[in-house]
Amino acid sequence: MFDKYIVCEEGFRTLDDGRTGGVVEVRMPYYRGLALSMVEAVDLVVDGRPVPAARTTFTVHGNTYRFDQLPRTTDDRWEMGERAQLAFETDEPLAAGEHDVAVAVRLRISYMPVPGGGRDAKRLTLAAQEI
Template sequence: MFEKYLVHPKGFRNVREQQEITGFEVQLRIPYYRGLPMSCAEVIDLTIDGEKVAVKDMIITVKGESFTFDELATAINHRWEMIETITVFVKKLGGLAAGEHTIHAFVSLRISYLPFNNVGDDKKTLQLEA
């Protein structure tokens, strides 16, 4: 139900650090009707234009604090709320070319009171911000 909102249409951009593009960012919204601790995110997969992003190349930022995917298991006090986005920074020297790109995101969340994970699967074509 909420998975269609997973890939946020805003905030898709290359990231520049000291005159060099070091990667790009994608904004994601939680595919669930309640907020959860980031430690409940068991899977965050990104595919850009058919190319899967390695988990080791992602930095996830929630409420101003950044984590590698492996560190999310310890982020018990950092909540991903329904109305908020998280930023996924992908390390990629040179970033992405200007224009349209297809972003496919898959998220699997552990819910304490459900015997199965809640998953979100969304694909959108977005214009890269300058």
């Protein structure tokens, strides 16, 4: 039942650092927190277009990581229920209004016979930009 909570309905916004792209907030599809080294992938598809992992970053409680840093990050954790920020770059600025956002999370949980994780897709409305 955790899958439908992965993509947060609030907090979808454009990047505020001058780059084009956005931020979608995501939650762990598991009953407990896991070290970031066990987060194998958080795949993002925006409006049907996959965003390469190299163009995304992952932020938990203020700490930002590139996805190629996660495998060796054993001392920080994505907590259960915590809203992580998945920031992504796009070639073109995101248009105002609605976007289809799909997220698939892959987790490495040693005692489970199958790969862990989950997927969720929602139509999100871009938050109004502050000027």
